[in-house]
Amino acid sequence: MDHDIQAGDVGAGRAARRDEAVRAAVEQGLLGAGSPVVGLLDVTGIRESAAELRAAFDAVVAPGTPVLHAFAVKATPLVPVLRLLREEGIGAEVASPGELALARAAGLRPEMTVLDSPAKTPAELREALALGIAVNADNPQELERIDALMIPHSPKGVGGTPVDSSRSPLGIRVNPQVGAGSIGATSTATATSKFGVALRDEGAREWIVRAYRDRPWLTRLHAHTGSQGIPLSLLVQGVAEVYALAEEINRRIGRRQIDTLDIGGGLPVNFASDATTPTYAQYARMLAEEVPGLLDGRYGLVTEFGRSLLAKHGTVVARVEYAKSSGGRAVAVTHAGVQVATRTVYAPESWPLRIAAYDAKGRVKEGPVVVQDVAGPACFAGDLLAEGRSMPVLEQGDHAAALDTGAYYFAHHYGYNSLVRPGVYGFGPDGEGGVVFAVVREAQTVEEVVAESGGAHVEALTGSPLGLV
Numbered sequence: 001m002d003h004d005i006q007a008g009d010v011g012a013g014r015a016a017r018r019d020e021a022v023r024a025a026v027e028q029g030l031l032g033a034g035s036p037v038v039g040l041l042d043v044t045g046i047r048e049s050a051a052e053l054r055a056a057f058d059a060v061v062a063p064g065t066p067v068l069h070a071f072a073v074k075a076t077p078l079v080p081v082l083r084l085l086r087e088e089g090i091g092a093e094v095a096s097p098g099e100l101a102l103a104r105a106a107g108l109r110p111e112m113t114v115l116d117s118p119a120k121t122p123a124e125l126r127e128a129l130a131l132g133i134a135v136n137a138d139n140p141q142e143l144e145r146i147d148a149l150m151i152p153h154s155p156k157g158v159g160g161t162p163v164d165s166s167r168s169p170l171g172i173r174v175n176p177q178v179g180a181g182s183i184g185a186t187s188t189a190t191a192t193s194k195f196g197v198a199l200r201d202e203g204a205r206e207w208i209v210r211a212y213r214d215r216p217w218l219t220r221l222h223a224h225t226g227s228q229g230i231p232l233s234l235l236v237q238g239v240a241e242v243y244a245l246a247e248e249i250n251r252r253i254g255r256r257q258i259d260t261l262d263i264g265g266g267l268p269v270n271f272a273s274d275a276t277t278p279t280y281a282q283y284a285r286m287l288a289e290e291v292p293g294l295l296d297g298r299y300g301l302v303t304e305f306g307r308s309l310l311a312k313h314g315t316v317v318a319r320v321e322y323a324k325s326s327g328g329r330a331v332a333v334t335h336a337g338v339q340v341a342t343r344t345v346y347a348p349e350s351w352p353l354r355i356a357a358y359d360a361k362g363r364v365k366e367g368p369v370v371v372q373d374v375a376g377p378a379c380f381a382g383d384l385l386a387e388g389r390s391m392p393v394l395e396q397g398d399h400a401a402a403l404d405t406g407a408y409y410f411a412h413h414y415g416y417n418s419l420v421r422p423g424v425y426g427f428g429p430d431g432e433g434g435v436v437f438a439v440v441r442e443a444q445t446v447e448e449v450v451a452e453s454g455g456a457h458v459e460a461l462t463g464s465p466l467g468l469v
């Protein structure tokens with residue numbers, strides 16, 4: 001089958017669902033005077049992506065190979081989303097106490113959870129090991145902390161031979177140093193990246209082999225080569241380096257100690273159209289061609305995709321409060337700006353978003369196209385979702401939608417101007433040709449903003465002990 005055509009069909013279905021959802025959100029009053037901006041999540045689309053991910057790897061691994069797809073929680077840290085993915089057989093990759101708490105609140109079992117983070121405290125490590133959650137150590141100092149936690153469990157007591165007394169599968173994260181993609185901030189495998197043990201640094205390979213030889217309980221190896229902006233070929237190269245290292249370690253220590261490879265996430269997302277490209281299937285086939293030994297059943301697999309599972313299933317919709325003209329430029333002032341699209345506003349070259357125009361009733365807007373700015377509500381000049389964009393003219397009362405924002409956007413509120421976190425709603429078919437919504441996250445209230453802004457400590461700086469007596 002022609003994969004572009006297939007991807008196009010999927011994209012068209014998704015766009016149609018999105019258009020219906022925007023209209024329904026206006027009709028049902030989710031979007032209105034009191035709630036001028038909302039985040040919408042396409043439940044059907046999320047389920048489809050989860051199924052595509054599972055199918056893509058099932059098609060290339062040897063039968064019976066254990067595969068855990070762990071969703072990178074940071075991409076969309078919302079409990080109902082994690083629960084939906086759990087229902088689709090997807091686990092969680094967490095990187096902070098907050099993310100671990102979200103995964104647990106969603107009911108993720110320890111076997112479905114992986115802890116990565118470059119700055120784990122002793123308390124976090126202790127909790128993860130007590131729960132039996134998989135941990136990838138970032139660096140030698142962290143490995144020493146894990147050593148200290150393992151030793152007391154040894155039958156010989158402190159100072160005895162460490163034994164595998166934790167149920168946690170444990171590994172080391174390496175930085176394959178294969179280079180950067182087109183976005184520096186999401187390139188984790190540069191020569192000087194802060195993540196993992198830098199594999200090509202002098203002495204690093206020897207240190208790693210020794211670390212595994214000395215610790216029979218280290219059974220995993222992990223790398224995450226980068227996120228958006230990394231070409232597929234570079235992702236595959238990162239995985240190939242990890243596979244080669246695992247083979248070398250197992251050969252040199254004379255046993256198949258590493259039994260699972262965690263290949264990270266990072267599949268890029270197409271923000272330029274509705275087509276899903278690249279696909280999980282393309283990536284899995286490339287891995288099968290370039291690193292066949294990875295999939296022949298000798299290693300279990302862990303993946304950690306984030307953006308590619310959720311981005312295309314989220315839409316921020318905002319009312320156009322005012323439409324004005326400034327220096328000859330049409331400017332639509334909307335309620336979606338830096339607070340919901342932080343990366344796009346601060347780094348528009350790296351993170352351009354498509355903007356769709358809907359009228360006051362939430363219908364797709366046709367009509368004359370003009371060059372215009374789509375601005376947000378925040379008080380700085382750069383608060384623009386799109387600059388100089390040719391699109392149907394947005395008028396007062398219309399709606400502007402920022403597309404493909406299901407990951408790293410509206411779930412990542414930025415508190416500029418004390419703008420409230422918008423409500424997030426999941427949507428799906430109501431069974432009668434319409435759209436039904438469910439609350440995923442309530443909109444924040446201004447009372448909550450006050451409470452989170454020191455409202456309970458109003459006299460902290462003027463009363464005792466700091467105030468003038």
Ligand SMILES: *Cc1c(COP(=O)(O)O)cnc(C)c1O
Pocket residue numbers: 072074075093116224226227228264265266267304305306307308
């Ligand atoms: C961010 C991150 C991921 C997910 O990356 P995506 O580009 O969203 O797929 C996976 N693993 C680790 C360790 C990460 O930091």
